[in-house]
Amino acid sequence: MCGVRMVRLSKLTDYASVILAQMARQPDVLWSAGQLSEDSSVPKPTCIKLLKLLVKSGVLNSTQGARGGYSLARPPSQIPVKTIIEAIEGPTAITECGTDETLCRLTDHCSVMSRWRELGDQVDHILTKTTLEDLISPHTLYARSDRRIETLEVH
Amino acid sequence: MCGVRMVRLSKLTDYASVILAQMARQPDVLWSAGQLSEDSSVPKPTCIKLLKLLVKSGVLNSTQGARGGYSLARPPSQIPVKTIIEAIEGPTAITECGTDETLCRLTDHCSVMSRWRELGDQVDHILTKTTLEDLISPHTLYARSDRRIETLEVH
DNA sequence: ATTATATAGGACTGAATAGGTCCTATATCA
């Protein structure tokens, strides 16, 4: 049968968001893994693992060698939280339905799955609109009129 | 540190939604576990486990004994998908932050967590508005103007 | 050149969770 993952914020994604928030506050600094580990209190090995994942997914740039380190690849306002989640937890993709057609029509399984998929799309919409900038803002998401969750259009 | 679970649709919740959709199509039938297992192609032991969880959470009523079975406790329109998810996967509650205050102010961890929590609230809003009736509808969620995701108010 | 300091890219382990099964008890109907 099918499996859908809509959103899941793991411990590691939590860590990553704290680390990224730290970096976003001083975007021009080249941060070493050690420094970020200290500031965020995320154990260094784990911190390094997260930084690698974030580089791999294009959220961070890295500079190798002595005096190297990490920096944001884009401004915080251009890093959706969806990107951060997917960098750490892998794609939130919806697995395709493998149910055979006869059974499908019998049980309406595919029909129900379509609705779940639409729900997933709505969640996706929220996670794409919300960015790292929002995460480090002292104001609530709701207070920012330009970032309110708007009515989705029929498509 | 903190852990947040926003939404997670597991395989078992997928199964449960199919079973509930089956029941919702004929709300007055008293369904046996065996019948539901056959119709949904969910293995019987697993099916039974799910039905028990749904009874425990108040989504289903059960009648014991011969000719017993299960039926919806409420009309499909009054069963939010959030309730279904929580019945199977447990509360999607947000764990409280255990970070001490000094560290918290240093790393802005609590501040970032507040934003994640707000995101979780938005997702919650969607999952509460969407019901079992929507899941079994042949029409997309978006096409139903009365169920569109509306702008959240500041609170 | 050499050394110290970083990141790159894996492999690997233990813990937690999810998925699935089974057993015994209890309630109801014929």
Added chain:
DNA sequence: TGATATAGGACCTATTCAGTCCTATATAAT
């Protein structure tokens, strides 16, 4: 009383998550 159904567990296995560690490579300073 026997057949049929749910109630409520215990239980096992597979998978995923969290966390650590090791070796290779790149850079800067000496």
